[in-house]
Amino acid sequence: MSLSSALSIAQSALLATSRRTSVVTQNVTNADNADYARRSAVLISDQSGVRVSEIYRAANDSLLRQYLNANSAWEGQQTMLAGLNSLSLAVNGQSNATSPAAAIGDMQEALQLYAAAPSSSSLADGVVNAARVLVQTLNNGTNQIQAYRSELDLEISRSVVDLNSLLADFHAANKAVVKATAIGGDATDALDKRDAILKEISQYIPVSTQTRDNNDMVITTADGVTLYETSPRNVSFEPTSFYAAGVEGNSVYIDGVPVKTGTGKLAAMVELRDEVAVTMQTQLDEIARGLVTAFAESDPAGIGPDVAGLFTWSGAPAIPGALEGGLANSIKINAAYDPDAGGNPVLLRDGNTYDANPDDNAAFTDLLVSFGNNLDASMTFDPSTGVNTSSNLGSFATNTISWIEALRQTTSNSEGNSSALLARVTETLSSATGVNVDDQMALLLELEQAYEASARLISTIDEMMSILLEMAG
C-alpha cells in the first residue's frame, strides 16, 4: 500500500491546492465587488489524503440586517431632504426672495406709501401691482406644489414597478439558492445575487428577513407585512394623473396592506406627497384667506354683508370664514381695481361695493388705514397649517418659512447621522465579508509553497519507484 498510496495522497494535495488557488483567484478578482462575500475552501483529511469538502462563504447575517436598516433609513431621509429642498425652492424661491412673506412685505410698504399720499393715482397703481405680484406668488406656489405632487406620484409609480421587478428577480435568486442548497450544490453565487437584490429592495422599503429550511428566505416589511414568502407578493399602486389642492393621492399597497409612513424611499415619497406638500398648500390657502379677509369691504352703514375687495376668489363676493382648499389657486385681483383690466385702482381709497368716500375727498385715508390695520391685526389660522395659529398675516407668512426651514434642518441633521451610520455599517460589513487583497496574496504565497512541496513529494516517490524498477531490470 505504501508507495502507491503515498503517490495518491500527494496527488490529492495537489488537487486541493489548485482548488484553493482558484478560490483565492476568485476572491481577488472580486475584491472591488461590494456584493461579493469572501469565499474560503474548507479542507478535510481522509484516508486517501485531503480534499476540499465545501466552499465557505463569509456571510454575516446580523451585519447585513444592520446594513439593510441603515440603507432604508438613509434612502428615506435623503429623499425627504431633496423633496423639502425642491419644495422650499419652488414656493419661496432662492433665499426666500419670492416667498409670500416677502410679497406681503412689499404690499404693506406700497399701502403705507399710498396711505401717506392718497391723492396719487400712481401710488394706487403701485399697491395694485404689489397685490398682483402677491397673487402670482400664491398661484405659482400652488401650481408648483401640485406639480411636485404629480411628479412624486409618478416617481412612486416608477418605484412600485421597480420594486415588483426586484421581487421577481429575488424570486429567481431565492429559487436558485434553495435548489442548490437542497441538492448540496454550490449556492454561493446565488446567495451573493440574492443579498445584492435584498440591498436594492431595502432602498425602497425597510425589510426584515427570516430564513427557513434549505436557505429559503422570507421577507417582511418592518411592519410585518409579507413581501416575499415562497412567491413575491404584489405591490400595487394606482397613479393619480392630475393633482389639485384637496386631491388625495392613492396609497401604495403591499399584499393588500397600505404602506405606512416609516423609513425607506417609498414611505418618504408618500409622506412628502400626502403630508408636507399638503401642509404647505394649506399654509398658502390660509395666507390667501388672510388677504381676502384683510381687504374685505364692509358696509359703512352696517347693513350689507362684508364682501371681497381687492382680492377676490372663486366664491366671491362672500368672505371665506375658515380654511378653503385651493384658495391660493383661485385668488385673483378684483378686475374693478385692475387698470390692466380696465379697472380703477383708486377704488382702493374710496371703496368699490360700498362707497366709503362719497365726496371723493382726495385726502381720504380711513379705508387705506383700516386695510393696513387689518394686515397687522391678529388672525386665527387653521391648526392643520402646523404653525402658530394666532398671529398677524405677515408673521404667519414668515412662520411658514420657519416651519419648512426647521423641518429641513431636522431632516438634514438626521440625514447626516444616518449617512454616517450607513458609511460605518458598510465599512464593517465590507471588512467582515469582503476581500482583503493582502490576506489573499499572503495565502497565495502559502499555497504556492504547499504546491511545490507536494510536487516535490511526487517526484521523490517517482525516484523511489525508478530505483525499484532498475533493480527489477
Add this chain to the structure above:
Amino acid sequence: MSLYGMMRTGVSGMQGQSNRLGTVADNIANSSTTGYKRSSVEFSSLIVPQAGSGSYSSGGVATTVRTSISQQGNIQYTTSATDLAISGEGFFTVQDASGQTFLTRAGSFVLDDQGRLVNAAGFYLQGYSFANGTPSAAANSFAGLEAVKIANLPMTATPSTEGSYSANLPAAADIVAAGSLPSDNVAGSTYTNKTSLVVYDNLGGEVLLDIYFTKTAANTWEVAVYNQADGTAGTGFPYSSPALATQSLTFDPANGQLAGGGTISLAVPGGATFQLDMSEMTQLATDFTPGSDPKVNGNAASSVAGYEIAADGTLYAQYDNGTLAALYRIPLATVTSPDQLNVLSGNVFSQSALSGDVTLGFPQEGAFGKITSGALEASNVDIGEELTAMIESQRNYTANSKVFQTGSELLDVLVNLKR
C-alpha cells in the same frame, strides 16, 4: 532416484515461482482497476516419506493462490454521483446480461440507454424498489432484487396538509368593533394586522391565503383566512367567497401566551385539508412581529433535477424544489469468508463452496459498511510491493533452475562413468 527427484523438485520450484510471477503480472496490470483485489501465492511444502534415515528424497512445493478480497482499497473521490464506493464490509449485488447474480466492489456505475446503472465491466446494479412500500432485505437470497432504473420519472406535486405560523400580536392594539371585522367580509373591513402564506393545491398550484388578525376584545383576537384570488384588487375586501376559516385566539393575560384556538383547519380551494398550527403565537406589548419560520409542507409541480445516493444505500430522486423521493435501496451482500470467493472476469466474485452462503443486508446495518456516493474504491495493489515480489521471484526462479541444472550436470557425470 534422488538425482531425478532433485531435478523434479527444481521444476516444481520453478513452476511455483512462475505462478507467483503470474499473479504479480496480473496485479501490476490491474493496479489501476477499480475494485480489483490483489492476488498472491502461498507456498506449502511437499515432503516425500523417507525410506530410511540415511537417505533423502526431495519433495517439492505446492502453490495456493490467495486473493485479498477483504482488504479495503483506497477511496478516491470523483465528480459523478453514480460512482459508488463501499467503506467497510460488503459487496454490491450485480447481474450480467444473462441474469446471473454476482458480487462486486467496482462501483463505477453509469446510466445505460434504459436508465439502468451499469458498471465498467457491464454488470447491472441490483436494488430493492420503493414502488411497493419500504423494502426489506431477504437475508439469504437474491429474491426481490431488480435492476436499479432511474429514467423517465414523472413530475410530481404534493398538496399542502400542514403548516405553522407564529407572530407576536400587539397587545396595545385598538379593539375593532363588530360589524366591520374581516369575518363580516364587507368593503372596508378593519383589521389589526395581516399576513399571507402560500399553500399548494392538489395540482401543485400556488394558493395565496390572506390571514387577518383582528383584536375583538382584550386578549381575544379573531383570525380570518381568505383566498387572495377572490379578493377585490388592492384592498382585498370584500372577497367574492366567504372566509375559508375563522377562529378566535385567546391569550393568557398573565404571560401573553396563547391560551386557546391554536390550530386552524381549512379546506384549500382545489386542495387538501390544511392544518395551520398557530400555537406559538404571543400577545406581548410590542409591535406586530412575524416569527422566525413560517412553514408549509407540499410542493409545486417540479421535475427531477438529479439523484442522490445516501450512505445507507437509499437512492433518492431530487426534485428541483429540493424535495427528495426514495426510489431504491441498494443492499450489500457478504459471505462468511470473502477471501474464498471465486474470482471472475470483470472484478466480480461468486459464491464458492468454501466461502459460505451469501447474506444480504443494508449498508450501515450490522457489519455492513457504508456507501459513499461520488467516490470509487481503487485497486488494493501496491506497485512497490509487487515489484519487490517480482525481483524476489526472479531470483528464486533462477536458484531453482540452478538446482535443475546441477541435477542435469550430475546425471551427465553419471552417464559418462561408462564409456
